Amino acid sequence: MFVDQNVLAGVDIGGTKTRIMGRRxxxxxxxxxxxxxxxxxxxxxxxxxxxxxxxxxxxxGTTPAAMAxxxxxxxxxxxxxxxxxxxxxxxxxxxxVVNDAELMVPAAGYDDGIGVxxxxxxxxxxxxxEGKMLAAGGWGWILGDEGSAAALVREAAKAIRRALxxxxxxxxxxxxxxxxxxxxxxxxLGILLNETRGAAAWGRxxxxxxxxxxxxxxxxxxxxxxxxxxxxxxxxxxxxRGANASLVVAGGGVIAEQPMLMEAFVKAMxxxxxxxxxxxLREPPVIGAVALAGRLVAGKSRGNG
Numbered sequence: 001m002f003v004d005q006n007v008l009a010g011v012d013i014g015g016t017k018t019r020i021m022g023r024r025x026x027x028x029x030x031x032x033x034x035x036x037x038x039x040x041x042x043x044x045x046x047x048x049x050x051x052x053x054x055x056x057x058x059x060x061g062t063t064p065a066a067m068a069x070x071x072x073x074x075x076x077x078x079x080x081x082x083x084x085x086x087x088x089x090x091x092x093x094x095x096x097v098v099n100d101a102e103l104m105v106p107a108a109g110y111d112d113g114i115g116v117x118x119x120x121x122x123x124x125x126x127x128x129x130e131g132k133m134l135a136a137g138g139w140g141w142i143l144g145d146e147g148s149a150a151a152l153v154r155e156a157a158k159a160i161r162r163a164l165x166x167x168x169x170x171x172x173x174x175x176x177x178x179x180x181x182x183x184x185x186x187x188x189l190g191i192l193l194n195e196t197r198g199a200a201a202w203g204r205x206x207x208x209x210x211x212x213x214x215x216x217x218x219x220x221x222x223x224x225x226x227x228x229x230x231x232x233x234x235x236x237x238x239x240x241r242g243a244n245a246s247l248v249v250a251g252g253g254v255i256a257e258q259p260m261l262m263e264a265f266v267k268a269m270x271x272x273x274x275x276x277x278x279x280x281l282r283e284p285p286v287i288g289a290v291a292l293a294g295r296l297v298a299g300k301s302r303g304n305g
Contacts (some may be wrong), residue, residue: 012288
C-alpha cells in the first residue's frame with residue numbers, strides 16, 4: 001500500500017453529514033460530503049473498513065501520510081482509541097480519532113480550548129493538560145442534547161403542549177411548528193412527532209422555532225434562550241472538571257446558522273464563565289481534522305496518540 005507522504009486527510013463525521021478533505025500543502029485535493037447514514041452502521045469494524053475504503057478511493061488508491069477523524073458518537077477515550085486502531089490497521093498510516101466537537105478549536109486556529117457542537121446533537125468536549133478527554137452532554141435527543149436541533153423541537157413541542165393545556169393557542173410557535181410538521185390538528189402534534197422519531201428527522205423542524213421567534217413568539221424565544229443556557233451548562237461542567245476555560249469555540253449546523261442561539265449561548269456564558277473568550281467557528285470543522293493530521297505528522301498531537 002503506497003503512502004503519499006505529502007497528503008493529509010481530515011474527516012468530520014457528524015450525526016447527519018460526513019465531510020472528508022484531503023490536502024497536499026496548501027492545495028485541496030478533494031472535499032467530499034456524504035450522508036453519514038449511507039455509510040456508517042455504528043459497528044466500528046465495518047465502519048472502519050468502509051471509511052478507509054472511501055478515503056483511499058478519494059486519494060486515488062494511495063494512503064495519506066496521516067489522517068485525523070472527528071467522530072460524532074465517540075464520546076470516550078476508549079471509543080476514540082478503538083476506532084483509531086481499526087482505521088490505522090486498515091490504512092497502514094498514522095490516525096488520530098477524537099470526538100467531532102474537538103475539531104472546533106483547531107478549525108478556529110487554536111491549540112487548546114473547549115469545543116461545543118450544536119447541530120443534529122450537542123456535546124461539549126475538552127482535554128486536560130495531560131491529554132485526558134473530558135465530555136459533557138452527547139446523551140442523545142431523548143435524554144438531552146441541549147441546544148441541538150432535535151432538542152429545540154422537543155422543547156418547543158413541550159412548550160406548545162403546556163400552552164394548549166392552558167387554553168392558550170395564540171402564540172406563533174403553535175401554528176408554525178404544526179405547519180412544519182404538516183398538520184392543522186393540534187391533537188396530532190405528539191402523534192406525528194412520535195411517528196417521525198429520530199434526531200435528524202426532528203432536527204429538520206427546528207427552523208420553525210427560529211421563524212416563530214422572529215415573528216415575536218415568547219414561547220420560541222424562551223426555548224432558544226434555554227437552549228443556549230443548556231449549552232453553557234455543559235461548558236460549566238467541563239470547567240469544574242479542570243478544562244481550560246480561557247477559550248470556548250462553538251460550531252455545528254444550528255448554532256452557526258442561527259444567530260439567536262449563538263446570542264443565547266454567549267449571554268449564558270457571560271454568567272457561567274465571564275473570563276472565557278467565546279468564538280463562533282466560521283470555518284468548516286473538517287479544517288480542524290486536517291490541522292490535527294498535520295500535528296500528527298509533526299509529532300505534536302495530544303490525546304489518543
